[in-house]
Amino acid sequence: MSMFHRMRCGLAGVSMALASFCSAQTITPQEHARRANEYLKAKQPEKAIPEFAALVAADPNNVDAEANLGVLLYFQGRFTEAEGPLRKAVELQPELAKIRGLLGLCEYQMGHLDAARGDLWGALNGDLDPKFHREVGLTLVEVDTARNDLPSAAVTIGKLLETAPADPEILYAAYRVHSDLAGEALLSLSLAAPKSGQMQQAIAHELERVRDLPGAIANFRKAIAANPNLPGVHFELAEALHGSDSQEIRAQAEAEYRIALAKNPHEVQAAVRLGDLAADRSDMVGARGFYERALKDQPGNAEAAIGLARVYSEQNENDKALPLLLDALKADPTNMLAHFRLSALYRTMKRPEDAKRELAEYQRYKAMKEGLRQVYGAMKIEAPHGAADDAGAAH
Known part of the structure; x- marks a missing residue:
């Protein structure tokens, strides 16, 4: 082959490469967006990432492209690369709670706890779906605990419990945070006084x-x-x-209850306990006075209402006892003692089916509380007030 022919072939190759390069340079942002969306539909996020990157390079203020690029990089575990696009998206549109939450999670993964705290808290107060709200909140608790800011962690726990009061992981986090707070307070008290x-x-x-x-x-x-x-x-x-x-x-308890009530006339529970003691020795007049005093100071006190219902029942004033018990159960359907007293009252009122239903409810909650007592027994610590008291009072 002659040198001239080889030169012509070489120039042709260069021309083709330049044409291909120019063609690549003329891809429009719309085409990048189309390709990115096609890759997402095909569940190929790794191919969508460069298309969104090209789209962002062409238009840095494209909030959707920034957000999508950040999300894809985050879920690929590329946190350092994800932080920039996520932050840019939040700067462009601060109300994007989910994107801000992901930014906070990203910062947490990189160990930037102060920045993570601000973004996670901001996201938690935004519009998040329940699952992501939980993830953001629990991560925020971890951040605050790592920063030794237990009061802030307790506030976050409170917000989480508002929406998920029976979630085991949130309840365990609450237990840990409040236990640590109690321990810190006890240590501070022992050092100070x-x-x-x-x-x-x-x-x-x-x-x-x-x-x-x-x-x-x-x-x-x-x-x-x-x-x-x-x-x-x-x-x-x-x-x-x-x-x-x-x-x-x-x-010896009664004397101390009386001292407590004398020192603080608004010590409602002392009045309730004195009412219980009076009722136990069949002093219904004395019991009635203490229960009425407690209810005057605290109208919603269930223990006082149940005690007064017992007095009314003993005095054959069933029409007064019934609404007290029904109101107590309306406020707390799990009140075991209220179910027991209501069952006894229905029997007195010749309402056997109602009595049977309430007795079944009492037995159901009694079994639950017995299980609770066994759990605390295994830990060799006292069960919370109410876990065992109702069972004793019902006999």
């Missing part, structure tokens, strides 16, 4: 929680000795005394 009445109260509560009732009673008494005017301490001592297996110790 180790000999104070409040320190003795705190020790008593911890001992009560692990079922050391004698120790709790002793420390409540120490708290009173240190400061007889500590808010609520006489009621707390009375509750510990009332929970004792010893009749002699239980008998």
Whole structure:
């Protein structure tokens, strides 16, 4: 082949390459968008990414392209590359809550906790679907915990529980955060005022929680000795005394309830307990006075309402007892004692089917609470107030 012919072939090749290059350079943004959408429909995100990148290069203010590019890069695990497009999309359109949430998650993955905190909180207060709201919120709790900002984590937990009150992961996060807050508060109290009445109260509560009732009673008494005017301490001592297996110790509770009520006339639960004690010894007149006093101060108090219904029933005033029990169950359908009292009342009123239904409800919730007591028993700590009390009161 002659040199001239080879030169002609070489020039032809260069011309074809230039033509191909020019053709590539003339792809319109609309074509990039079309290709990107086709790749997405075909579930080929890795091929859509360069098309969205080209679209962004041609028009940096294209919020949809920025957002789509950031989302695709995020879900490919390319967090460093995803951050820029996601941030740009949020800057262009701040109300994009989901994109801002992804930006916060991206920042969290990269360890930029302060930036992540701002974006996750902003997204949490936006319009998110429940599943993503949960993910954003739980990640925000992790961020605040890592930043040692437990009060902020507790606020986030509160928002999550508003929309998902029975979610196990959220409830566990709530348990951890509030346990850590309690531990920090106890440590701070022990350092600031180790000999104070409040320190003795705190020790008593911890001992009560692990079922050391004698120790709790002793420390409540120490708290009173240190400061007889500590808010609520006489009621707390009375509750510990009332929970004792010893009749002699239980008998000391009434005096403390009376002191609690004398020191604070608005100590509603002390009035309720005094009503219960009066009713247990068949002093229905005295019981009625205490229950009515409690309801006057706190009309929605279920324990006072149930107690007063018991008094009305004993005094053959069933028409007054019935609405009290129905209202208590309307406020809390799981109230075991209210179901028990209502079943007994229906039997008195000759309504056997209603009585049977309420007894079945009582037995159902009693079984649930027994299961709860077993869980706490396995942990060797005291069950929350109400988990066992209703069962005893119903006999």
